[in-house]
Amino acid sequence: MDSIRIAILSANNTPIAFMDNAHKKSMHYWDDDLHEYLQGAANTYTFTVNAKHPDAEHVTVGNKVAFTYMGKSYYLNIVNTDQTEQTISATAWSLSFELINEDAGEYKAGRAMSFEEYLAVFDAERTLKLGLNEVSDKRITNEWTGTTTVLKRLFSLANVFSAEIEFETVLNRDYSLKEIVLNVYRKHSDTDSGVGEYRNDIVLRYGKGITGIRKTTDAEKLYTCIQPTGKDGLTINGLDKKEYDENGNIEYFTDGAIIRAPQARDRFPSNIVNKADAYILMRKEYDTDSKDKLYSMALSDLKTASEPVVTYEVDGYFDTNIGDTVRMQDQEWTPVLYLQARVSEQIRSLTNPKTAKTVFTNYKELTSEISDDLIKRMQDLISKNKVYTCSISTNNGIIFKNGIGSTTLTAYAYNNGVDVSGNLEIRWSKDGIEFYVGRSVTVNAEDVDTKAVYSFVATENGIRRGYYEVTITKVDDGAPGDPGKNGDDGKDGVGIESVTKYYLASEKSTGITVSSPGWTDTKQDMTETKKNLWSYDLIRYTNSTETKTTPVIIGVRGDNGETGDSGIIISPTPPENPKVGQLWQTASGEPIKRWDGSKWAIYYISVENLNVETLSAIAANLGTVTAGLIKSLDGHFFIQVNTGEIYSEDENGINSSAISKGVFVANGMDSGRHTSLSIFPTQIAQYFDGATISNLVNFKRDGIFVKNSGSYEMNISKATNYDSGKIKGPFASTNPSNYIQAELKRRGCVVTCKITALIQFPNTGSHGPFDELKIPVGYRPVVDIVETYSELVGTSVIGTGRYYITKDGGISIVTGKTDYCERIKTFTWITDD
Numbered sequence: 001m002d003s004i005r006i007a008i009l010s011a012n013n014t015p016i017a018f019m020d021n022a023h024k025k026s027m028h029y030w031d032d033d034l035h036e037y038l039q040g041a042a043n044t045y046t047f048t049v050n051a052k053h054p055d056a057e058h059v060t061v062g063n064k065v066a067f068t069y070m071g072k073s074y075y076l077n078i079v080n081t082d083q084t085e086q087t088i089s090a091t092a093w094s095l096s097f098e099l100i101n102e103d104a105g106e107y108k109a110g111r112a113m114s115f116e117e118y119l120a121v122f123d124a125e126r127t128l129k130l131g132l133n134e135v136s137d138k139r140i141t142n143e144w145t146g147t148t149t150v151l152k153r154l155f156s157l158a159n160v161f162s163a164e165i166e167f168e169t170v171l172n173r174d175y176s177l178k179e180i181v182l183n184v185y186r187k188h189s190d191t192d193s194g195v196g197e198y199r200n201d202i203v204l205r206y207g208k209g210i211t212g213i214r215k216t217t218d219a220e221k222l223y224t225c226i227q228p229t230g231k232d233g234l235t236i237n238g239l240d241k242k243e244y245d246e247n248g249n250i251e252y253f254t255d256g257a258i259i260r261a262p263q264a265r266d267r268f269p270s271n272i273v274n275k276a277d278a279y280i281l282m283r284k285e286y287d288t289d290s291k292d293k294l295y296s297m298a299l300s301d302l303k304t305a306s307e308p309v310v311t312y313e314v315d316g317y318f319d320t321n322i323g324d325t326v327r328m329q330d331q332e333w334t335p336v337l338y339l340q341a342r343v344s345e346q347i348r349s350l351t352n353p354k355t356a357k358t359v360f361t362n363y364k365e366l367t368s369e370i371s372d373d374l375i376k377r378m379q380d381l382i383s384k385n386k387v388y389t390c391s392i393s394t395n396n397g398i399i400f401k402n403g404i405g406s407t408t409l410t411a412y413a414y415n416n417g418v419d420v421s422g423n424l425e426i427r428w429s430k431d432g433i434e435f436y437v438g439r440s441v442t443v444n445a446e447d448v449d450t451k452a453v454y455s456f457v458a459t460e461n462g463i464r465r466g467y468y469e470v471t472i473t474k475v476d477d478g479a480p481g482d483p484g485k486n487g488d489d490g491k492d493g494v495g496i497e498s499v500t501k502y503y504l505a506s507e508k509s510t511g512i513t514v515s516s517p518g519w520t521d522t523k524q525d526m527t528e529t530k531k532n533l534w535s536y537d538l539i540r541y542t543n544s545t546e547t548k549t550t551p552v553i554i555g556v557r558g559d560n561g562e563t564g565d566s567g568i569i570i571s572p573t574p575p576e577n578p579k580v581g582q583l584w585q586t587a588s589g590e591p592i593k594r595w596d597g598s599k600w601a602i603y604y605i606s607v608e609n610l611n612v613e614t615l616s617a618i619a620a621n622l623g624t625v626t627a628g629l630i631k632s633l634d635g636h637f638f639i640q641v642n643t644g645e646i647y648s649e650d651e652n653g654i655n656s657s658a659i660s661k662g663v664f665v666a667n668g669m670d671s672g673r674h675t676s677l678s679i680f681p682t683q684i685a686q687y688f689d690g691a692t693i694s695n696l697v698n699f700k701r702d703g704i705f706v707k708n709s710g711s712y713e714m715n716i717s718k719a720t721n722y723d724s725g726k727i728k729g730p731f732a733s734t735n736p737s738n739y740i741q742a743e744l745k746r747r748g749c750v751v752t753c754k755i756t757a758l759i760q761f762p763n764t765g766s767h768g769p770f771d772e773l774k775i776p777v778g779y780r781p782v783v784d785i786v787e788t789y790s791e792l793v794g795t796s797v798i799g800t801g802r803y804y805i806t807k808d809g810g811i812s813i814v815t816g817k818t819d820y821c822e823r824i825k826t827f828t829w830i831t832d833d
Contacts, residue, residue, distance in 0.1 A: 007175035196323020228298035264306035760820035768812030775809035
C-alpha cells in the first residue's frame, strides 16, 4: 500500500515536521490505528515513533497531526504520549472532541427556529461552518435545561431535528487547518441514508470478507404497551391514534394514556389466563410539553421495545465509509441469511492493512428475493408431503394385571410443536383390524387375551399425515414359590485386643511421625529444650492386625517464672549461713533486718511518730508530707507549700521562672534587654524592660488573636471557605451562556482566590465592577489588586487581559478580545476583615 505522509503541526497550527515511511531520513511511524466512529464522524489515531529521531521532540501533547487518506482529510490533537528510552506512543483525537471542553448553558427558544439559528446560539465563536443541511426546511421550538458540553448539545440538537451530524475537516495545502464544516443529514431510515450512503452496489458474501455471522435473539426486555409522561404530568389522554401494518391490520393504537401493540401482545402474552389483558407495560418519562410529540416519541420507543432484540456479529473488514449501509449474504445458513447493516466503526492501519476491522450496527434481516409464485409452489409441495409427529397418551398405562382394569388411549398429532389432532380424522385399529373412528378409545382388560397392538392413522383431506402404535399386555400373578435355603454362617467379628500408648518429648512442634526416633511406652518428662510432649496409640485387633494413630501434642512445658522475694525468718537468733538479701526479724513487730553479705542491716522499721533534727535519704517513698517550705541546698529552687508558689532561677539569678495560682512567669535577658513572659489561662503576654505589654496573644471562642503595641488585633486561626457557584452573566444579553464564579479560601489573614469567567463581551476595553459578583466581606484585600490573565479557547491562548480586585470587593476585567473564552486567574492577598 502507498505510504501516507503525516504532518506534525504546532499548537498554533504551524507545520513543524513530517512522518513519512517512504522517505529514508524522515521520522517513520508504526503500530498505528485509525479508529473512525459514526457519531459526528469523529476519529482517533494512535501511532509509535522512534524516540531518538530528531523530530520526535515534536510528538508532544498539544501539537497536531494531519494527513489525507482515501480522499478524506484528518486533523487531530495529540492528547496523550507514553515515552520510553526507545519509542514514543501517541494518541490523537479529532477536532470535534475539542468541543467537549466548552460548555453550553440553559436555553429556551422564544419561537420556532431553524437548525442554523440554534447553531449560532450554541457555537457563538463560529468554530464550525455549516455545510450541507438536509433539515433546512424545519422550524422547531425547544428548551434545554442544565449545562452540558457544546458537543453533547449539538448531538441533542440533531436528535431534536431527527438528524445526524458530521464534522468534516478541510486542510490547507501545507496541512494546516482551514476550517471545520458541519454537515447535517436526515436521520438514517429505510428511505434516508443519514451519514454515509446506501451501497446497493455491494453485496458482502460469506468467504469473501465475511468470516462468520452469529445471530442472537433476546426477549428479556420486551414490552407490548407504553404509558408515556411528559413535562408537568402531561399524558396522551384524548388522542385517538391507530397505526396499521402493510396488510391493513392494527399494529398500534391509543387507549387512554397508553399506547398498545396488540400484534406483539398476541405473539408474546404476559399470561395465558386473561389474554385480553396480557400486555407487558413500560412506563417512561419524556422531556416535552407537546402531546403530539409525546405520542411520537413514545410510539418510536414502543416499536423498538415490542420486538425481541435481535443482534448479529459479523467478522471481517470491508472497504466502505462510515455510515454506509450494505447488504450481506451467508449461504452457510439454512435457509440463506440475507442482512442489511450500517458501518458504525472502521478500524484501519496506515501501515498494516491486515489489522483492519469493520463494526456494523442497525442490522435488519431481509427476505430472500425468490418470486412469490415459486414460494407458493414450494409451500404446496411441502404441504402435500408433510408428516406430523404422532403419539398416544394413556390414563392408566398399557399393562393389565390379573385380568382387571381399563385404560383410555388418546391420539395426538403435532405440526412443528402445535397440536393439530382436532383437525384430523383418527382411525383406530386392533392388531391391524380397524374398529373405531375418533380421537380417544377405551380398552378394557377383557378385550386383551395376552397382548394386543393398538394403532391409529391420522388423515387430512384424504392425505395420510401420521401413524402411531402401542402394545397393551395382560399379566397374572404366579403361584407362591418354595421357601429358600438358610444362608451360610457369617464371619467372626473383629474386636480390639489391646491399645499401647507411646510418648516422645521433643523440641519440635511439627514434623513428628511414628517413625521418629525416641518413642517409649512410658511417659517422658519435658525439659526447657524439649517442651513438647507427643503421643500416639498402637491399636491391635483380634484378627492379628494393628493400626497406628497419627502423633499429636498432648502437653507443652511453660517457661520458668521470675524469682520470688525472699521470705522473712522470725527467730530470736540470726539464721545460719544466710544468703544475700535474706530477711530476719527477732519477733513480730520488731525491725526487719537484711543480710548484705557481711552484716545484718536494718531493712524496715514502722513507727507512729519520728522526731529528728536532720533526716537524710537517698530515696524516699514518703506518702503524705506536711511542710511549710521545701528548698534546695543552694537556695535557687523552692516550693512554698502554703502559697502554692514554685520558683526556680539560675546561679546568677538572671533567668528565672515561677508558677503561682494558675500563672506562669519567665524572666530573662534578650540582647541586653530585660524581658518577661507571662502565661495566663486566656492569654500570653510579653514585656520588655518592665514596660507595658509589647506583644499579646489572646485565646477567644472565635479564634486566636495576636496584637502588637500600637497595632490592631489580628485573628491568626480563622479558616473559612466561600464558593459563589456559577453566576449567570455578566452581559447575558450578548451570550446567555456567560457566567462568572469566585472560589475563596481564608487561612488566618491570608486569602487565596480563584476567579473563573466564561464570557463573551460586547466590546473590548474595561468592564466592571460587575453587579453579579463581588468579593464578600471577610475576604477582601487590604490593597487594590491587579493581575494579568490568559484568554483561552480550549487549550489555545488567544489573548491576555487584566483583573482588578478593589478593597471594597469590586471585580473588573480589562479585555483585548470579545470572544467567548475562559478567563481564569488565581490570586493570593492579605485581609484584615
